[in-house]
Amino acid sequence: MAKSGIQPQLWTPRPVAETLQVYTDWADSYDADVGDRGYVTPTRIADAVLPWVTPAVTVLDYGCGTGLSGRALARAGLGPLHGTDITPAMVEVARQKKIYDRLWVGEPGTPPCAPGEYPVIIATGVVSLGAAPPDCFDLLLDALAPGGVLALSFNDPTLQDGRYDARLTARADDLEILFREHGPHLQESQMGADVLVLRRR
Numbered sequence: 001m002a003k004s005g006i007q008p009q010l011w012t013p014r015p016v017a018e019t020l021q022v023y024t025d026w027a028d029s030y031d032a033d034v035g036d037r038g039y040v041t042p043t044r045i046a047d048a049v050l051p052w053v054t055p056a057v058t059v060l061d062y063g064c065g066t067g068l069s070g071r072a073l074a075r076a077g078l079g080p081l082h083g084t085d086i087t088p089a090m091v092e093v094a095r096q097k098k099i100y101d102r103l104w105v106g107e108p109g110t111p112p113c114a115p116g117e118y119p120v121i122i123a124t125g126v127v128s129l130g131a132a133p134p135d136c137f138d139l140l141l142d143a144l145a146p147g148g149v150l151a152l153s154f155n156d157p158t159l160q161d162g163r164y165d166a167r168l169t170a171r172a173d174d175l176e177i178l179f180r181e182h183g184p185h186l187q188e189s190q191m192g193a194d195v196l197v198l199r200r201r
């Protein structure tokens with residue numbers, strides 16, 4: 001990824017070991033690559049979730065990557081911020097930004113916290129083709145206490161795939177959709193994304 005930038009094949013299903021390699025190779029150039037393409041989803045999610053978050057509660061940025069999502073949350077005034085990601089090289093870049101009060105490397109397919117530990121979980125560009133599989137949605141919803149808020153994005157290939165939205169439909173009794181809107185994701189690549197803010201019932 002470092003030499004060639006974002007390729008269309010990024011947004012296809014692949015084994016987690018391959019995904020880890022993709023993000024390991026991409027860590028050093030990720031900010032420049034997505035920045036060049038007008039990556040606006042972090043700001044869209046921060047703006048969308050802000051009205052639903054009690055001031056000063058600790059927010060978990062799940063799949064924080066290099067910290068672009070956390071930086072948008074911090075700029076919106078959210079925090080304290082904790083961040084976790086499965087790719088150590090991405091976490092190392094995030095660490096240099098000094099925006100997280102706690103930052104750690106997590107395990108794929110493993111809950112990031114004890115149930116109910118965080119009242120707000122953000123997953124920007126994570127539960128989607130190109131990153132975590134559809135069942136990651138259940139993992140995050142189950143990590144919230146009732147009343148907790150989950151904000152995430154589904155990019156256009158993810159929306160077309162349908163399996164991610166199917167998880168949302170399957171869990172309809174467990175959640176309330178507070179906000180859902182389609183808009184730009186990578187502006188220069190003409191790619192969009194839905195931003196969703198959900199409350200666990």
Ligand SMILES: C[S@@+](CC[C@H](N)C(=O)[O-])C[C@H]1O[C@@H](n2cnc3c(N)ncnc32)[C@H](O)[C@@H]1O
Pocket residue numbers: 016019020023042062063064065066067068069085086087090107108109123124125126130131132133136
């Ligand atoms: C497109 S990046 C988004 C990073 C950051 N949230 C942002 O907005 O820039 C996707 C992140 O998901 C993580 N990821 C990939 N596969 C995953 C999985 N199976 N479970 C959890 N996280 C995963 C990657 O390590 C990567 O940092």
